[in-house]
Amino acid sequence: MARGRPRSFDRDAALDGAMRLFWTRGYQDTSISDLTEHLGIASPSLYAAFGSKSALFCEAADLYQAREGGRPGVALAAAPTARAGVAALLRENVALFTRRGGPRGCLLTRATLSCPPSDTAVVEYLDRSRRDRLTALRSRFRAAAAAGEPLPSDDHDTLAQHYDAQVQGLAVRALEGAPRAALLRTVDLTMTAWDAMTTR
Amino acid sequence: MARGRPRSFDRDAALDGAMRLFWTRGYQDTSISDLTEHLGIASPSLYAAFGSKSALFCEAADLYQAREGGRPGVALAAAPTARAGVAALLRENVALFTRRGGPRGCLLTRATLSCPPSDTAVVEYLDRSRRDRLTALRSRFRAAAAAGEPLPSDDHDTLAQHYDAQVQGLAVRALEGAPRAALLRTVDLTMTAWDAMTTR
């Protein structure tokens, strides 16, 4: 098994580096030259390992969602209440979007607004991941309602879109340079609003 | 006066077309070839009239803010209360971001997430316009507080960032294809939250 010359680089490490680069610069503004330079891998090796720029991005985005975006997602699902879940989702995302030494903002939001419509593979990937996020939120609200938890609204779909939009807004502001403390203050306001709508 | 061969196209109309194109495709994904083709103007004439791609974008963004973004801005300032101002700001922006036959989303938000950091002129322009938006919101809240209007929070800066983020979230969702009615439902939720926080 494993005939032929062995690969001279760590595929997972290369994917991790590609993820960081796409996260930092966005999809369109990250060139193959940038990748080959930062990863120390010549382009033929890159193409042999990942296929194309868009396929590499999709794999990098998978890694982003599994490792980085995983924490907020898990926090939403694992919290005992929808309120605690949404609060944790927002706070974990703020931490993720403003991590010291890490790229700012959200890899997916940035790609959504910067990838050319002609790159259908990436556009479809991003659309799918957005639907998954909304579904996760919606089902969390449905479960909470079934458990008798008071919610800001009975319209779970609108709730899901509203709180997903909060995350997107945080991502845009983080990229604009808003400090972590400022983002957390608006998260506090969002949760104050939740309480005001549920305890009245 | 006005020596030399006269310009053979309407500069304002060309600027309007450029604005629509930048709005539709973003900054980076709108090429000079796209512009020359859609405007019917060869590139030397374009450069003679506007200087460079980034200068053309800044002029187009000025036009966007004056004509299109002007309505939401005026709505915020002109409303009798901060609450009515914020509600009008959000609803006017939803209308703007989902206008039939027009580009979706916000020209500025899209450019913020898609313009390469190397294009400092555009980056600085976008940063300035963001600060102006926040200032407009902040001073509206300050005026409301001085007039005795109850607000969701005494921290006017956080309020400004929160409601500006609402607009950005709406812009991202509009670009993702969210229908106008769905955006308006989340605006209703946002204003329900305002009322819950001010009337408790």
Add this chain to the structure above:
DNA sequence: CCTTTTCTGTAGTGGTCGGTACATATTGAG
């Protein structure tokens, strides 16, 4: 050993990018 398979480095491919040199055309000034 030799062959097959796979990867690597060099050196490109055609295409598009933002921007421009240049000759020509069209105006007002004198």
Add this chain to the structure above:
DNA sequence: CTCAATATGTACCGACCACTACAGAAAAGG
């Protein structure tokens, strides 16, 4: 009319894009 000034169309610039042809290197199977 002549001249200076400005705009136009053609045709091009070097730089960069995503991507790849090709020859040689490094492994396993025989």
